[in-house]
Amino acid sequence: MSFKSILIGQDSVREALNRYMIKENLPDTLLFLGTSGTGKTFFAENFAEDWLCMNKINNLSCGKCQSCLTIKSNSNPDFREINVDGNSIKLKTVKEIQDYSLLQPVNNKRKILIVNDIDKLTIEAANALLKILEEPNSSTSFILTSKRPEMVIKTIQSRAIKLRFKPYTKIEIKKIIQDEELNDIDLISSLAIGSCKRAIFLCNKENFERRHENCKIFISLLLGKNVNLIFSKKTDKDELMEFIFDAQTILSDCMHFYEDTQNYINFDFIGDIKEIVSKLTKIKLVNIQNALINSEELILSTSTGALMLAKKVSSDVYFNLTQ
Numbered sequence: 001m002s003f004k005s006i007l008i009g010q011d012s013v014r015e016a017l018n019r020y021m022i023k024e025n026l027p028d029t030l031l032f033l034g035t036s037g038t039g040k041t042f043f044a045e046n047f048a049e050d051w052l053c054m055n056k057i058n059n060l061s062c063g064k065c066q067s068c069l070t071i072k073s074n075s076n077p078d079f080r081e082i083n084v085d086g087n088s089i090k091l092k093t094v095k096e097i098q099d100y101s102l103l104q105p106v107n108n109k110r111k112i113l114i115v116n117d118i119d120k121l122t123i124e125a126a127n128a129l130l131k132i133l134e135e136p137n138s139s140t141s142f143i144l145t146s147k148r149p150e151m152v153i154k155t156i157q158s159r160a161i162k163l164r165f166k167p168y169t170k171i172e173i174k175k176i177i178q179d180e181e182l183n184d185i186d187l188i189s190s191l192a193i194g195s196c197k198r199a200i201f202l203c204n205k206e207n208f209e210r211r212h213e214n215c216k217i218f219i220s221l222l223l224g225k226n227v228n229l230i231f232s233k234k235t236d237k238d239e240l241m242e243f244i245f246d247a248q249t250i251l252s253d254c255m256h257f258y259e260d261t262q263n264y265i266n267f268d269f270i271g272d273i274k275e276i277v278s279k280l281t282k283i284k285l286v287n288i289q290n291a292l293i294n295s296e297e298l299i300l301s302t303s304t305g306a307l308m309l310a311k312k313v314s315s316d317v318y319f320n321l322t323q
């Protein structure tokens with residue numbers, strides 16, 4: 001399953017995009033805001049494909065014309081998508097954006113330029129982008145996306161029309177994955193935490209099993225069992241990031257336990273969560289949470305190998321446990 005087949009959720013966004021399509025009038029700058037996995041990039045890419053299609057069917061892309069085919073192969077002259085390369089979007093990239101924005105469209109009235117994760121613009125890059133947005137030219141529309149609105153400078157926000165993507169509800173996620181042959185639909189809809197992308201990710205058996213293993217390892221670590229051998233097998237940075245994500249959900253559940261909200265994410269590990277809370281103080285768990293946040297930032301910003309980083313994560317957790 002992919003996002004492409006999902007026709008549930010984000011109604012207000014769909015309606016706004018439909019209006020632009022029907023009126024054939026696209027704003028100079030759209031800003032898609034919403035938490036991870038709510039479909040911002042998916043909607044941006046598909047809207048661009050629909051908009052640029054030369055043979056639309058009911059305002060949707062045909063998937064076959066030259067425009068549609070060249071978007072798929074990333075060679076459509078009227079379309080460009082910028083993704084963060086490393087940990088930030090730098091001035092050099094914004095200069096490329098400016099050069100591209102000034103080109104005349106080839107097959108359409110307007111080109112579409114998507115810039116994802118604009119909260120990762122450096123300060124000078126953000127100011128340079130602002131200058132481009134302040135002098136709109138009729139040949140380019142921008143679609144900007146961000147999962148961290150508080151990190152997007154206000155002046156860029158004020159130049160754009162904002163569309164907000166809501167976290168998917170458990171009911172919506174259940175509807176989306178109901179046709180998958182799964183026994184764990186309830187659990188996946190809980191583990192997704194509002195992210196459709198994560199729900200789809202967990203529908204894959206291997207990913208689902210790895211999440212279970214990650215939780216087991218982290219719980220063992222918190223309960224003082226020696227799991228260094230298992231943990232040191234994590235030699236891939238993406239897997240390590242997954243581990244940290246899963247670990248954070250266990251810690252969130254511990255906090256839910258303190259707050260007595262009963263709103264558990266990992267309800268298959270509820271017995272272990274109760275044991276952790278009975279053995280560890282809240283302050284220790286908060287310190288471990290902070291250590292994991294720092295680890296995430298380190299993993300994103302360093303070229304150090306995943307094995308070394310995995311050992312560091314493990315020892316940071318251990319350090320905070322024994323303090």
Ligand SMILES: [Zn+2]
Binds near residue numbers: 053054062065067069
């Ligand atoms: Zn087409």
